[in-house]
Amino acid sequence: MNYLLDDHNFFIFDDVNVRISPVSKMPFRKKPSDSMHIVQICLWIIDSGCLMHMTGNRALLTNFVEKFLGTVCLGNNDFVVIAGYEDVVIGSKTIKKVYYVEGLGHNLFSVGQFCDKGLEV
Secondary structure (H helix, E strand, C coil), X not given: CEEEXXXXXXXXXXXXXXXXXXXXXXXXXXXXXXCCCCCCCCCCEXXXXXXXXEECCXXXXXXXXXXXXXXXXXXXXXXXXXEEEEEEEECXXXXXXXXXXXXXXXXXXXXXXXXXXCCCC
């Protein structure tokens, strides 16, 4: 028996003839096939108000140099510690001198730091 709930499209199935297939009979792959590839997406926010490139993801940094470099004030007026720096390599491109800010939830690409190198945006 099906009961219609209010004006929504929800139904409650109260019928012994409705069965869910056991998990053991459901098809699945035991291991990824050779044609499957893992793609890492690395999103960077282009920030014109950010003075330096920053990330909270230490795994992105190659040859990380751990060194206290001071603090930085974020847009929400929180102060956070700059705990080190290094380059980030994404494919064939390298972003030089990216600061590691523990707890930062985003990767910030500084327009100012980019322009200071004589590059155009």
